[in-house]
Amino acid sequence: MDIEKLWEILYRERNTASLQELPDRFCEDVRDYIAKLETEKEEADETRKGFLEDEMRNARMKIEDIIRRRIGKIIKLASSGMDTPPKGMLDEEREMFQAVKSQVEEGRARIFAYIFGKPALIRSKPQKQEKTHTERYNEKDNDDTDNKHSNQYDMVRILENIPTFMGTDGRIYKVGKEDVIMLPKTNAEILCNRGVAMRFEAYKRERGERIR
Structure with missing residues (x-):
């Protein structure tokens, strides 16, 4: 992982409505990349240290932007009634998808029942914990x-x-x-x-x- 690859990933997330497939080891690769920059900065002279700090700051901004955009897409997909997570999600993102989906369905049912006073449609199967x-x-x-x-x-x-x-x-x-x-x-x-x-x-x- 390097700054160019992060830019490519961010570019795809910005310019497509669908969730882009990330490398299987995306989180690990990003973590190793940041750790490598930290190590290099400790051993670098003042001039080189300044460049490394700029690269780390730039990398963190891109990572945060990537994750923020992906979370927005995941929430939109989960609240749309989609039953299964799309391909390309990280394990943590799949857990987020299921959690958001469950909360949206439960909240929608309760709000409709409370406001309209009539049965609320539930598009997907109730979770196991529901009676x-x-x-x-x-x-x-x-x-x-x-x-x-x-x-x-x-x-x-x-x-x-x-x-x-x-x-x-x-x-x-x-x-x-x-x-x-x-x-x-x-x-x-x-x-x-x-x-x-x-x-x-x-x-x-x-x-x-x-x-x-």
């Missing part, structure tokens, strides 16, 4: 399930297929038409007001009236 609520209830189990949930939840029957959403309890809900499920009261009220769900007690009364 998914896929438990479905049959009508014959209603009396048992009523005793297992607090007054903060309502049992509803889903009338239409709806997108996956995050409940006010922080859980991810995946439900489909005809599902009977316990939901946080706020989410249950929102879905019922939108006409895509019916509180189960109302559904049972309606069905009983039809039978009579």
Whole structure:
């Protein structure tokens, strides 16, 4: 690694929208290059030392510019919904991509649920640490399930297929038409007001009236 190679890498990052592929040992090579300049500076005379200090300062500026531009591209890619990191990323950049992607998805879901009061689309699969609520209830189990949930939840029957959403309890809900499920009261009220769900007690009364 030298100042010319750093300039070439920076030039490509500046002039292309895509993330450029870096050498596998980019970080190690840059670190060795800076260390070499430091060693040379300690042994150089005053004139040579001045040139080496200028080169080190110039090299650091280029390195910082390269990393800054790449981070901007990585954040843009991660927030666009891309599922897998593109080729050419350093190991540290891949970790950054996954972390940003996870935070963006979680934040988007929470903001949409809070502001709009309706299910928020989640484009990619939930992370392993997220709890998914896929438990479905049959009508014959209603009396048992009523005793297992607090007054903060309502049992509803889903009338239409709806997108996956995050409940006010922080859980991810995946439900489909005809599902009977316990939901946080706020989410249950929102879905019922939108006409895509019916509180189960109302559904049972309606069905009983039809039978009579």
